[in-house]
Amino acid sequence: MSLLTVSNLKKYFPVQGNMWNRKQVKAVDGIDLTIERGETLGLVGESGCGKSTVGRVILHLHEPTDGEIVYDGINVTSSSIKNLRNRMQIVFQDPYSSLNPRMTVGDVVGEPLDIQNTCQTRAERDERVLEQLLLVGLNTDHLTRYPHEFSGGQRQRISIARALAVKPEFIVCDEPVSALDVSIQAQVINTLIELQDRLSLTYLFIAHNLAVVRHISDRIGVMYLGKLVEVCEAKDLYLHPCHPYTQALLSAIPLPDPKAAKGSNRILLQGDVPSPIDPPSGCRFRTRCQKMKPVCAEEEPVLKEVAPGHICACHFCE
Amino acid sequence: MLSINDLHFSFFTPAGEVRALNGVSLDVASGEVVGIVGESGSGKSVTASVITGLTQAPGRVKSGEVMFNEIDILSTGEKAMQKIRGGEISMIFQDPMTSLNPVFTIGNQLIEAILLHTDKNHKEARAHAIHMMSQVGIPNPEIRMKQYSHELSGGMRQRVMIAMALSCEPKLLIADEPTTALDVTVQAQILDLMKTLRSETDAAVILITHDLGIVADICDTVVVMYAGTVVERGTVDEIYDNTAHPYTRGLLDCLPRLDGDTDSPLEPIEGLPVDLLNMPPGCPFASRCKHTMNICLTTPSPEFELSESHTSRCWLHTASRKAEVRA
Numbered sequence: 001m002s003l004l005t006v007s008n009l010k011k012y013f014p015v016q017g018n019m020w021n022r023k024q025v026k027a028v029d030g031i032d033l034t035i036e037r038g039e040t041l042g043l044v045g046e047s048g049c050g051k052s053t054v055g056r057v058i059l060h061l062h063e064p065t066d067g068e069i070v071y072d073g074i075n076v077t078s079s080s081i082k083n084l085r086n087r088m089q090i091v092f093q094d095p096y097s098s099l100n101p102r103m104t105v106g107d108v109v110g111e112p113l114d115i116q117n118t119c120q121t122r123a124e125r126d127e128r129v130l131e132q133l134l135l136v137g138l139n140t141d142h143l144t145r146y147p148h149e150f151s152g153g154q155r156q157r158i159s160i161a162r163a164l165a166v167k168p169e170f171i172v173c174d175e176p177v178s179a180l181d182v183s184i185q186a187q188v189i190n191t192l193i194e195l196q197d198r199l200s201l202t203y204l205f206i207a208h209n210l211a212v213v214r215h216i217s218d219r220i221g222v223m224y225l226g227k228l229v230e231v232c233e234a235k236d237l238y239l240h241p242c243h244p245y246t247q248a249l250l251s252a253i254p255l256p257d258p259k260a261a262k263g264s265n266r267i268l269l270q271g272d273v274p275s276p277i278d279p280p281s282g283c284r285f286r287t288r289c290q291k292m293k294p295v296c297a298e299e300e301p302v303l304k305e306v307a308p309g310h311i312c313a314c315h316f317c318e
Numbered sequence: 319m320l321s322i323n324d325l326h327f328s329f330f331t332p333a334g335e336v337r338a339l340n341g342v343s344l345d346v347a348s349g350e351v352v353g354i355v356g357e358s359g360s361g362k363s364v365t366a367s368v369i370t371g372l373t374q375a376p377g378r379v380k381s382g383e384v385m386f387n388e389i390d391i392l393s394t395g396e397k398a399m400q401k402i403r404g405g406e407i408s409m410i411f412q413d414p415m416t417s418l419n420p421v422f423t424i425g426n427q428l429i430e431a432i433l434l435h436t437d438k439n440h441k442e443a444r445a446h447a448i449h450m451m452s453q454v455g456i457p458n459p460e461i462r463m464k465q466y467s468h469e470l471s472g473g474m475r476q477r478v479m480i481a482m483a484l485s486c487e488p489k490l491l492i493a494d495e496p497t498t499a500l501d502v503t504v505q506a507q508i509l510d511l512m513k514t515l516r517s518e519t520d521a522a523v524i525l526i527t528h529d530l531g532i533v534a535d536i537c538d539t540v541v542v543m544y545a546g547t548v549v550e551r552g553t554v555d556e557i558y559d560n561t562a563h564p565y566t567r568g569l570l571d572c573l574p575r576l577d578g579d580t581d582s583p584l585e586p587i588e589g590l591p592v593d594l595l596n597m598p599p600g601c602p603f604a605s606r607c608k609h610t611m612n613i614c615l616t617t618p619s620p621e622f623e624l625s626e627s628h629t630s631r632c633w634l635h636t637a638s639r640k641a642e643v644r645a
Contacts, residue, residue: 186572186586215574252506254531
């Protein structure tokens with residue numbers, strides 16, 4: 001059985017409007033996904049496509065508008081989440097704002113343990129905190145220091161240690177490396193992969209950088225305007241992208257190779273992502289799609305299997 | 319056209335002297351696109367602010383020379399600098415959100431720049447502004463002129479910034495991370511626009527970025543910076559095919575590739591960036607380098623010429639003369 005099953009997940013945020021005319025941002029609009037034990041599911045998409053919201057709704061940091069989240073056979077609701085928090089954790093994007101500047105590293109990492117009442121004695125707690133720091137490549141000296149004394153990469157390691165403190169099985173990584181320099185980014189990615197092997201963790205890895213997601217993930221889901229448009233094996237995504245949006249996204253990435261850059265035929269998307277308050281009818285990508293036909297405006301494409309383990313939502317996918 | 323010679327720049331903070339630039343030299347020819355690559359704190363943005371005379375206390379130029387078309391930028395007064403800045407040298411900043419004034423319309427800001435730097439009257443300036451906006455691919459420029467920056471998307475705002483920067487026909491355009499705040503599909507649009515504009519004008523461009531992909535895409539020559547020094551420079555092909563400096567090699571190796579092998583771990587550059595407050599006496603990269611030799615720890619490497627256009631600051635290039643060096 002899958003570790004996590006999400007079905008028809010929706011999250012709308014109220015914006016603007018008045019009593020008679022309420023408007024909502026449809027950040028996530030009906031998503032189904034499953035994550036198997038021990039795998040990494042990558043979630044990519046542009047800003048505003050709802051990928052971070054999915055991660056947060058799964059952990060009930062936002063109450064879902066509709067839909068069902070089942071974690072290891074337990075229905076995740078606002079009453080059951082408290083007991084699940086020591087099995088599901090999150091690492092946030094910005095290592096500068098996600099650590100309390102007034103707490104020492106030891107307290108930051110120890111806080112989840114205090115909240116969950118995991119440790120009986122102080123000595124046990126301190127030992128557990130140190131264990132986590134060693135896991136992510138920090139040491140005893142760092143325990144009594146404050147977050148401002150650390151670089152971005154080290155702070156992100158502290159965030160990872162905090163997430164690991166309660167010994168979770170599942171971690172949502174919400175853009176964990178996008179605020180870091182490239183040389184440091186590689187260090188943190190390697191740490192995450194190592195930890196997964198050692199502690200048999202399951203990741204939901206959210207990022208906008210396709211190359212990073214492809215490196216760390218087993219399967220990748222591509223999101224556009226609150227919908228999943230394609231899910232497949234990480235290797236397949238680059239070799240056989242099916243959805244026109246995935247194809248455009250892949251070709252938009254500049255490759256660090258001047259020869260490839262000269263020879264490439266870039267698919268240039270016109271315009272911007274439409275507003276999620278009032279998304280286009282039918283297929284949401286149709287306003288920017290090159291394969292657009294009248295049917296796209298009338299009928300919303302559903303996710304269908306194009307190859308084993310490869311699903312795609314487009315009318316023209318074989 | 320632009321030549322920077324042995325520039326030293328430091329921030330004098332209460333904690334001590336932060337040595338942001340340690341002897342940077344750079345030449346930009348007319349019509350050339352030069353990419354400056356490096357991580358945060360490598361001095362790329364400081365270099366740009368020195369060229370445009372936008373440095374602020376506690377930062378100060380210690381020594382060196384910046385010549386732009388026979389004008390010595392460092393000794394030019396603020397009044398004269400205001401004429402040059404926005405006119406002959408213009409800039410595109412990283413964040414289009416904060417670089418436009420939210421209380422004036424887009425049109426207002428474009429016209430202001432044109433009136434300041436050309437002798438066009440208001441009517442001509444308006445027509446020119448509309449022309450520039452359509453040239454950078456903004457649909458319905460007449461309507462957009464009357465809008466405020468918050469009514470435009472990130473990509474549109476960056477187009478406005480480009481239109482503004484190009485409106486006075488600059489000879490040098492400095493683009494400081496112009497696409498970092500944008501999504502990849504919008505980034506592709508902006509890069510494509512920059513390529514077209516490049517073939518239409520003969521302005522030189524300095525493109526500051528940390529993305530080696532963008533550099534490969536549109537630059538002619540590349541300058542790699544680390545801890546305020548230029549560690550390697552060369553044409554795009556030389557940098558990517560005959561990478562000479564271990565830092566450049568490290569930067570290229572640590573990127574996850576779209577077509578790469580996902581089973582083997584990435585090769586990060588170990589360690590942390592150098593502390594600019596306490597610079598080591600030798601090569602600044604020595605503490606993170608795989609090939610550190612004794613000499614690296616004591617003496618900074620001179621610039622070795624590998625070909626006419628390709629130089630690298632690394633003692634490894636004396637490998638054939640290693641014995642000599644040790645003795």
